[in-house]
Amino acid sequence: xxxxxxxxxxxDTVAKIVLKDNxxxxxxxxITYIINPYDEWYALIRALELKETGVxxxxxxxxxxxxxxxxxxxxxxxxxxxxxxxxxxxxxDAYVTAHYIAEYAKSENYxxxxxxKESIDYAxxxxxxxxxxxxxxxxxxxxxxxxxxxxxITIKREIDGGEETxxxxxxxxxxxxxxVAEARIPNMRGIMAARTKPLKTITPAAISAxxxxxxxxxxxxxxxxxxxxxxxxxxxxxxxxxxxxxx
Amino acid sequence: MSVIVLVEHTEGxxxxxxxxxxxxxxxxxxxxxxTATAVIAGNVxxxxxxxxxxxxANKVLHVADDKLNPSQHRAFARILVTAARQENSTVIVTxxxxxxxxxxxxxxxxxxxxxxxxxxxLPDTDKGxxxxxxxxxxxxxxxxxxxxxxxxxxxxxNSFPLVKAEGSAAIEKLVVNFEDKDFGVKVLSVDKISxxxxxxxxxxxxxxxxxxxxxxxxxxxxxxxxxxxxxTACSRxxxxxxxxxxxxxxxxxxxxxxxxxxxAAGISGAIQHLAGVSGSKTIVVINKDPEAxxxxxxxxxxxxxxxxxxxxxxxxxxxxxxxxx
Ligand SMILES: Cc1cc2nc3c(=O)[nH]c(=O)nc-3n(C[C@H](O)[C@H](O)[C@H](O)COP(=O)(O)OP(=O)(O)OC[C@H]3O[C@@H](n4cnc5c(N)ncnc54)[C@H](O)[C@@H]3O)c2cc1C
Ligand SMILES: Nc1ncnc2c1ncn2[C@@H]1O[C@H](COP(=O)(O)O)[C@@H](O)[C@H]1O
Numbered sequence: 001x002x003x004x005x006x007x008x009x010x011x012d013t014v015a016k017i018v019l020k021d022n023x024x025x026x027x028x029x030x031i032t033y034i035i036n037p038y039d040e041w042y043a044l045i046r047a048l049e050l051k052e053t054g055v056x057x058x059x060x061x062x063x064x065x066x067x068x069x070x071x072x073x074x075x076x077x078x079x080x081x082x083x084x085x086x087x088x089x090x091x092x093d094a095y096v097t098a099h100y101i102a103e104y105a106k107s108e109n110y111x112x113x114x115x116x117k118e119s120i121d122y123a124x125x126x127x128x129x130x131x132x133x134x135x136x137x138x139x140x141x142x143x144x145x146x147x148x149x150x151x152x153i154t155i156k157r158e159i160d161g162g163e164e165t166x167x168x169x170x171x172x173x174x175x176x177x178x179x180v181a182e183a184r185i186p187n188m189r190g191i192m193a194a195r196t197k198p199l200k201t202i203t204p205a206a207i208s209a210x211x212x213x214x215x216x217x218x219x220x221x222x223x224x225x226x227x228x229x230x231x232x233x234x235x236x237x238x239x240x241x242x243x244x245x246x247x
Numbered sequence: 248m249s250v251i252v253l254v255e256h257t258e259g260x261x262x263x264x265x266x267x268x269x270x271x272x273x274x275x276x277x278x279x280x281x282t283a284t285a286v287i288a289g290n291v292x293x294x295x296x297x298x299x300x301x302x303x304a305n306k307v308l309h310v311a312d313d314k315l316n317p318s319q320h321r322a323f324a325r326i327l328v329t330a331a332r333q334e335n336s337t338v339i340v341t342x343x344x345x346x347x348x349x350x351x352x353x354x355x356x357x358x359x360x361x362x363x364x365x366x367x368x369l370p371d372t373d374k375g376x377x378x379x380x381x382x383x384x385x386x387x388x389x390x391x392x393x394x395x396x397x398x399x400x401x402x403x404x405n406s407f408p409l410v411k412a413e414g415s416a417a418i419e420k421l422v423v424n425f426e427d428k429d430f431g432v433k434v435l436s437v438d439k440i441s442x443x444x445x446x447x448x449x450x451x452x453x454x455x456x457x458x459x460x461x462x463x464x465x466x467x468x469x470x471x472x473x474x475x476x477x478x479t480a481c482s483r484x485x486x487x488x489x490x491x492x493x494x495x496x497x498x499x500x501x502x503x504x505x506x507x508x509x510x511a512a513g514i515s516g517a518i519q520h521l522a523g524v525s526g527s528k529t530i531v532v533i534n535k536d537p538e539a540x541x542x543x544x545x546x547x548x549x550x551x552x553x554x555x556x557x558x559x560x561x562x563x564x565x566x567x568x569x570x571x572x
Binding site for chain 2 (some may be wrong): 011014016019026037038041093098105106109120123124130132134137138139140141144154157160161164165166178179210211212213215216217226227228229231234237238239241246
């Protein structure tokens, strides 16, 4: 069984967001990029577990991004995986990203494609289901547990106000969140091994984006906290009622 | 040309957030000189469907197929694409929730459409088709422009207050030619968290952190939540320590919520926690440490011991409610 893990690069959570060019762009100079946590902690680790338990025999990692994203995919390889593919293109639009990944994945006949629940930059969560549509396979989102038995896959996933267990046949695209696996820390051996693992770069036939970010805004600073004495809870209640109008 | 909007229901009762979506679609329709068409599938009473007229739907397309399950996203994508083609629609609206997020991206691919996820504003059609959304874990807003002819929008729940008006909607049957592959997902079991308000839809949320010291003190959170009619949430370490179930964990690695009121008790306000709650309209922080970073993100703050403050707040609410009646 062959598994593909989709890896996206995102600004570090603690990165300070500064706007430039008349608020039409993010100033990237102070930003460090990381592997999208959902991809690293859950999708990738579950794929590695499947290989370690002999269920999968190949784990490939794919990313759509320019050369500056290579350190991210190498870092992912240090955790594990047999080879990586970088599609040399911008990944600003989920529609385009999904097309590039699908184009490659079609030729490789993956049985299982694992994504993160969403990239923490724009929180679209769109690449996974789009990819499933392009590959003409099922998609299950927000998985919290993934079990494989031959060609049948059993997935626990979040639904509106609860959880459900689904069963379906491979091939399938799944988006992963907490529960699917336990995060790991790369070790020295993995980091050394990653240096010599194959990392293919592919130049795709360009596809035009269907969305763009026209401009950004920073949230208005909170006007400052109003402090209420701990023995004045009646006052807090009346503020929530009359001023904030939330109760 | 009408604006298509997918409507979700729970055993025949239309979800409130879907009424928000209908109202939103109808506002887009007004701005672009067209009408709104709601699409609903499964067993729903005629009167329930007609009530969508009160939120601006001119027409309801009903797929009367009771074997449809919301987890069969491919079937729902086909329903929306069928409706959009029949109505010549260029705008399709779903919710940004577990169902919409699996269905809308498929529709976008089929209709070669750009997608806006988690829309917080009506699309600005003077600038193209530009909608506001949260980005970088709440640290910025991005204004996303869709440049394709067809546009798919996933509306963030609880972004617009509902305004009920008088209106009527014509109900029509929608015929959809399903294929076997639309039903590939078999649902083995469903585990609903009964008796509680689902966190993702809640307008009021009471949340506890490590400052509560242990699961034995969660009665304080639950009492307040009950008095308010609120859902309960927690910080990550609390879920990791199994003091509370994982579905309550909010933040960057848990759920993202945007309630009208978020009360955080004994939570320090780490950036990863704020990532999941900073869209809340009003934030109340209760913490014994006046230097806790959460106070910077709060509208109202109480510097004090949660063990004392929470029961007092619950009591004050009880008093307030009895005076209201
Ligand atoms: C990559 C990454 C992702 C993460 N994702 C998340 C996430 O999704 N969600 C999340 O919540 N965290 C997340 N975290 C963890 C986050 O950084 C914080 O560690 C966590 O939010 C702290 O939880 P807490 O506020 O409950 O506990 P603490 O930070 O320990 O804070 C407890 C607070 O309670 C106060 N307190 C103590 N006793 C009392 C009392 N008697 N009365 C009143 N106040 C009291 C203290 O002053 C303190 O401010 C993540 C971390 C990383 C690195
Ligand atoms: N540029 C990318 N390259 C590879 N995979 C991606 C990329 N962007 C997103 N993905 C995958 O799709 C998931 C959802 O991303 P998004 O739609 O950007 O929120 C991520 O968790 C990744 O698994």
